[in-house]
Amino acid sequence: MISAWSAADVRAAEEPLLAEGVPLMERASFALATQVVRDVAARRGTVRGARVVLLVGAGNNGGDALHAGAVLARRGLGVTAVLVDERAHPGGLTALRRAGGRVVELFAAPGRVGAVAGDVARSDVVLDGLVGLGARGPLRGLAADLVAALVGALETAQAPALDEAAPRATRRAWVVAVDVPSGIGVDDGAVAGPVLAADRTVTFGAAKPGLLLPPAAGLAGEVAVVDIGLHLDDPPAVRRLEPDDVARSWPVPGAADHKYTRGVVGVVAGTATYPGAAVLTTTGAVCAGAGMVRYRGSVEVGRVVVGARPEVVTVPGRVQAWVVGPGVPGGPEAEDEGQDDGQHERGRAGLVAASGGLGGLAGGPVPAVVDAGGLGLLDDDSPPWFVVTPHAGELTALLRSRGEDVRRADVEAEPLRWARRAHDLTGATVLLKGGVTVVAGPGVAYAQSDGPGWLATAGAGDVLAGLLGAMLAARADEVVRHPERAAEVAAAAALVHGRAAHRANPGGPVAALDVAHAVPAEVARLLSSRRPRGTCPPTRRPEEPA
Ligand SMILES: NC(=O)C1=CN([C@@H]2O[C@H](COP(=O)(O)OP(=O)(O)OC[C@H]3O[C@@H](n4cnc5c(N)ncnc54)[C@H](OP(=O)(O)O)[C@@H]3O)[C@@H](O)[C@H]2O)[C@H](O)CC1
Numbered sequence: 406m407i408s409a410w411s412a413a414d415v416r417a418a419e420e421p422l423l424a425e426g427v428p429l430m431e432r433a434s435f436a437l438a439t440q441v442v443r444d445v446a447a448r449r450g451t452v453r454g455a456r457v458v459l460l461v462g463a464g465n466n467g468g469d470a471l472h473a474g475a476v477l478a479r480r481g482l483g484v485t486a487v488l489v490d491e492r493a494h495p496g497g498l499t500a501l502r503r504a505g506g507r508v509v510e511l512f513a514a515p516g517r518v519g520a521v522a523g524d525v526a527r528s529d530v531v532l533d534g535l536v537g538l539g540a541r542g543p544l545r546g547l548a549a550d551l552v553a554a555l556v557g558a559l560e561t562a563q564a565p566a567l568d569e570a571a572p573r574a575t576r577r578a579w580v581v582a583v584d585v586p587s588g589i590g591v592d593d594g595a596v597a598g599p600v601l602a603a604d605r606t607v608t609f610g611a612a613k614p615g616l617l618l619p620p621a622a623g624l625a626g627e628v629a630v631v632d633i634g635l636h637l638d639d640p641p642a643v644r645r646l647e648p649d650d651v652a653r654s655w656p657v658p659g660a661a662d663h664k665y666t667r668g669v670v671g672v673v674a675g676t677a678t679y680p681g682a683a684v685l686t687t688t689g690a691v692c693a694g695a696g697m698v699r700y701r702g703s704v705e706v707g708r709v710v711v712g713a714r715p716e717v718v719t720v721p722g723r724v725q726a727w728v729v730g731p732g733v734p735g736g737p738e739a740e741d742e743g744q745d746d747g748q749h750e751r752g753r754a755g756l757v758a759a760s761g762g763l764g765g766l767a768g769g770p771v772p773a774v775v776d777a778g779g780l781g782l783l784d785d786d787s788p789p790w791f792v793v794t795p796h797a798g799e800l801t802a803l804l805r806s807r808g809e810d811v812r813r814a815d816v817e818a819e820p821l822r823w824a825r826r827a828h829d830l831t832g833a834t835v836l837l838k839g840g841v842t843v844v845a846g847p848g849v850a851y852a853q854s855d856g857p858g859w860l861a862t863a864g865a866g867d868v869l870a871g872l873l874g875a876m877l878a879a880r881a882d883e884v885v886r887h888p889e890r891a892a893e894v895a896a897a898a899a900l901v902h903g904r905a906a907h908r909a910n911p912g913g914p915v916a917a918l919d920v921a922h923a924v925p926a927e928v929a930r931l932l933s934s935r936r937p938r939g940t941c942p943p944t945r946r947p948e949e950p951a
C-alpha cells in the first residue's frame with residue numbers, strides 16, 4: 406500500500422529531526438542523485454557525459470536539486486543549475502560550484518527564458534526543483550514562464566533523451582520531479598497552472614496526496630518514495646492499494662465453506678429495455694467468486710440473465726450484499742411512467758433490508774452497492790457499508806440534489822473533495838469512477854489508478870458493481886462491524902476491475918463482458934504472487950552521503 410500524508414504532516418515529522426541536526430536534505434538529495442544515476446544508466450548505458458539541468462527555486466526544494474547536482478557532477482555528469490530566484494539555497498549552490506557545476510542566473514536575464522528553455526529541453530535530464538512542499542497556488546513569476554516555455558519546447562520532441570536509439574533531434578529531456586512536480590496542489594492534486602510533466606518523481610519521507618490524486622497524479626510519472634527516516638504517526642490522508650494488499654485480504658475459501666459463508670449477492674439491475682446491465686452485473690458477481698447470485702428483477706429479464714449465467718438463481722432468499730441500480734433508469738419520472746420495470750420498488754426493498762430494516766426480518770444489516778438508477782433511492786443517513794459508485798456526472802447530480810452548487814467540471818477537477826462531500830451528505834461510502842478512481846469513506850480515502858483508458862466503455866460500471874457486490878458479500882459481517890473497511894473493499898474492487906481490463910486485452914479495446922471474464926484469472930494471479938503477511942519489499946534506505 407502507498408500511503409500519502411499532507412504537506413503539514415510531513416513538515417511536522419521533519420521538524421524534530423531537523424532540530425536534532427539530522428541531515429535530511431543530504432539524505433534526500435543523495436537518494437535523488439542515486440535514482441537519477443539509476444535512470445540514466447538504465448537507459449543510456451553510461452552516466453559519464455550525460456547533461457543534467459537543475460531548475461532551482463528559492464527554497465529547500467531547490468536545495469535538494471542543487472545538492473543532488475553536486476553528487477552527479479562528482480560522478481562525471483555535466484550539471485548546470487538554472488536559478489529562477491536570487492534566493493537559491495546558498496549551501497546547495499556552494500556544493501554544486503565546488504563539484505564543478507555551472508550556474509545560469511536566469512533571474513538576472515528573464516528575457517532569455519525562451520532560449521534557456523530550448524537548451525534545457527535538449528539536455529538529457531532535468532531535475533524540477535522549483536517548488537515542493539512550500540508551493541502556494543499554481544506556479545507564478547519566472548518559474549511559471551520557464552515551465553510554460555519548457556512544456557512548449559518539449560512538445561516537439563518524441564523520445565526521451567536517454568533513448569540513444571532515437572535521433573538526437575527528436576529526443577526530449579528525461580524529467581525528474583524533486584519531491585513533487587512543481588506547481589501541483591500537493592494536498593489535493595489540483596493543476597491550476599503550468600506544470601512540467603515528470604517521467605519520475607522522487608518524493609521524500611512519504612508520498613503526498615497530490616501524487617495519487619487526479620489530475621496531478623497523471624503528471625507525476627513513476628513515483629519513488631525515499632525513506633529519510635521520518636516517523637509519521639497520524640493516519641495517512643490518502644492510500645493506494647497495491648496488488649499484494651488485495652491478495653493478502655482476499656477471502657480464500659476453505660473446506661468448511663459453503664455458498665452462504667462465501668457470500669450471496671442480491672442483484673436489482675437492468676430492465677426489459679436494458680437487460681444487458683442485468684447480465685453484466687450478475688456476471689461480474691459470479692466471476693468474482695460469489696457464493697451465489699440472486700437476480701431480483703422481472704421474470705422476463707430473469708430469463709435473459711439465467712440464459713447467460715446459469716449459475717444465477719431468481720428465487721428470493723438470504724442475501725449478504727445487495728447491488729441496486731445498474732441499468733435502471735433514474736428519477737421519479739422513470740418510476741411514474743413504468744420505465745423502471747418495477748426495479749425502483751425492488752431496489753428500495755433491497756436497501757431497507759440491507760440497512761437492517763423490516764425489524765431484522767430479512768436478517769441483520771448487510772452491505773449494498775448503489776449505482777446509476779439506484780442513486781435516487783438513497784436517503785441521507787445511509788450507513789457507510791452502503792457504497793455508491795457514480796461517475797462524475799452522476800455524482801454531480803447527487804450533490805446538486807442536495808443543494809450543492811457544483812458542476813461536472815468541478816467534480817473532475819477535485820474528485821476527492823467532492824467524493825468526501827457526498828460521503829458527508831449521504832453517509833454512504835463513495836467510489837467515484839474515473840481515470841483515477843477515488844473512494845471516500847469514514848475517515849479514510851483511497852485513490853486507485855489501475856485500469857486502462859479502454860475501460861471507459863458501456864457496461865464496465867455494471868461489471869464493477871457486481872464485482873464489488875461479491876467482494877462485500879464475502880466480508881459482510883466484517884464490513885458492517887468496521888464500516889471504514891467498505892472503502893478498502895471498494896478500492897480493492899477498483900484494482901481488480903482495472904487489472905482485469907488490462908488482462909482482457911493488453912493494450913487494446915475491451916468489452917465489458919470480457920473484463921468480467923478476465924476477473925477469475927486476475928484473482929488467481931494476484932493470489933499466486935501473494936507475499937505472506939509481514940514480509941514487504943526491503944525499504945531502500947539511502948546510504949548516508951559519502
Ligand atoms: N525541511 C528540510 O530540511 C527538508 C526539506 N526538503 C525539501 O524542501 C522542500 C520544502 O522546502 P521549502 O523551502 O519549505 O519550500 P519550497 O522549496 O517548496 O518552496 C518555497 C519557495 O518557493 C516559492 N513559491 C511558493 N509557491 C510558489 C509558486 N506557486 N510559484 C512560484 N514560487 C513559489 C516561495 O516563494 P516566496 O516568494 O513565497 O518566498 C518560496 O521561496 C521539500 O519539498 C523538499 O524538497 C527535503 O526533502 C527534506 C529536508
Ligand SMILES: [K+]
Pocket residue numbers: 466533534535536537582583584585586587
Ligand atoms: K519540485
